[in-house]
Amino acid sequence: MPSNKCYYAPTAVLPSGWAEHVLITVDPAGWISDVQLGQKLDTAIVLNGVVLPGMSNVHSHAFQRAMAGMLERATGEKDSFWTWREGMYRFLEKLTPEDQEAIAAQLYVEMLKAGFTSVGEFHYLHHQANGKPYSDRSVASRHIINAAKIAGISITHLPVLYAFSGFGDKPPLATQKRFINNAEEILGMITALSDAYKDDKQVAIGLGLHSLRAVSLEMLQQSVQGMQKSHPHAPIHIHIAEQLQEINDCLAWSGERPVEWLFRHAQVDKHWCLVHATHMTEKEIRLLAQSGAVAGLCPTTEANLGDGLFNLPDYVREGGCFAIGSDSHISVSMIEELRLLEYGQRLLRQERNVLKFAEQPSVGAALYNMALKGGAQSLGRATGEIAIGKRADFIVLDSETPTLLGKKEDSIFDALIFAGNVNPIRHVIAGGKHVVKDFHHHDEEKIFTAYRETMKKKLL
């Protein structure tokens, strides 16, 4: 019979703040059943190092990990998000659901080693190369979910509704044929997947809307209402306002900008995550911040694609919450995402310590804790805190990391995010399983071998 496990953390971050001598009990299903302060028990598993809640990675297109670094060569006078997208479409042409699984499993191992214990997979590569659906419409989704099961990361899988190539219901391009569904079809996939994984706490299903470019008003309303009817608390994610051209096209089509258009046509609330809300007016910043929805920020991808900078200080001042994602996976590091989020603002404003609060002067602690909270909320998961009833998702920092030596309490967050270039995450416990031990994922050789075979077959 599986029994409870007890972990002893000499130092840990609890919802009440920093604590010493923490005993964390985890039940066989992977949930935290008790948290106590007390001396180490003989039976406890000792976590030698600072213990923090694991981070959520709220925006992922797993297959793009395999093309990271391939599109860094100039193709013409001025490369952009749109020229990158053409390269990305060429890359995905040959990928099968099995390839998607091999790539996602490798990526999810890398995510776990980087301290991400949950992922939001925004999945739109649904159909065969000729555009025909597979006989099981959600087969690619099942392979991606299987990758998460193999690696041991919690997944919120978001089948994405994608129907058009531009505002005003423009027909899809030939290169988009593998993405296309209508609202009924996407809801059918969501129902099939929700039924298949209803007893699996590692898996949650939400709805993805690709963007206002890719769905009509009717489809948006039909899919959101259908989702809310069957799963009222399920997450809804959408790409919004990433590129200036997108803003201008939306203005030309509707007279409104994407965020203001969305708020006029949908009840955006705490179940929503607006990914890349990069270009917003003051009014849009207020709308998003006050709605309780989460801004899904992907700083390394947004930098790589030349998107622009999210106005973090004004958004946070209005009470907005945010989460981070590694999106195209040009980098897989929560440290780098959080660091760049702050550094972008420092460079822009020629100031230091931009994300600051009167009650929280530590920029590192503010970044980490806000991303934890927004991440759990936007993935619809009970995670992000070491507390009873939450998923046992936590990371252990290596006590021998030079940049962490001598640091106490919130200074640990500051050193973790701003100092050093070596991954200091020694252990990762995800859903109660010790998936990364001494920097090593328990199945990384096998997963890497499958990934290497896929890369040879497709690209080399």
Ligand SMILES: [Zn+2]
């Ligand atoms: Zn995206």
